[in-house]
Amino acid sequence: MGKLMLRSLIGLASRLEGLEQIVLSVTAHNETAKKLYDSLGFQVFGREPRALRANGEYFDEEHRVLLLNIVKLDGEW
Numbered sequence: 001m002g003k004l005m006l007r008s009l010i011g012l013a014s015r016l017e018g019l020e021q022i023v024l025s026v027t028a029h030n031e032t033a034k035k036l037y038d039s040l041g042f043q044v045f046g047r048e049p050r051a052l053r054a055n056g057e058y059f060d061e062e063h064r065v066l067l068l069n070i071v072k073l074d075g076e077w
C-alpha cells in the first residue's frame with residue numbers, strides 16, 4: 001500500500017510545472033522505509049548524525065532525493 005501511494009504521489013508531483021526534485025528524510029535505522037525509498041529511486045545525499053532525540057536517545061537521519069527530470073526521461077511514472 002505504501003509503495004502504491006508513493007508512486008501515485010510521485011506521478012502527480014512529476015506533472016507539476018517547475019518541480020524538479022522531491023527531498024525526504026528517513027531515520028537511518030528504518031530499514032523498511034529505506035527499502036521502499038530505494039525501490040522508488042530516492043538516492044541518499046547525506047546523513048545527519050544525531051538529528052533526532054527521543055527519550056534521551058539520539059537517532060541519525062538519512063536525506064534522500066528523487067530527481068523528477070530523470071524519472072520523466074525514464075518514462076517510469
Ligand SMILES: CC(C)(COP(=O)(O)OP(=O)(O)OC[C@H]1O[C@@H](n2cnc3c(N)ncnc32)[C@H](O)[C@@H]1OP(=O)(O)O)[C@@H](O)C(=O)NCCC(=O)NCCS
Binds near residue numbers: 002025026031
Ligand atoms: C514504510 C511504510 C510506509 C511502508 O509501507 P507498506 O505499505 O508497508 O509497504 P508496501 O507493502 O507498499 O511495500 C513497499 C516496499 O517497502 C519495503 N518493505 C515493506 N515491508 C517490509 C518489511 N517488512 N521488511 C523490509 N522491507 C519492507 C519493500 O521494499 C517493499 O517493496 P517490495 O514489496 O516491492 O519489495 C510502512 O511500513 C509504514 O507506515 N511504516 C511506519 C511509518 C514509517 O516508517 N514511515 C516512514 C517515515 S520516513
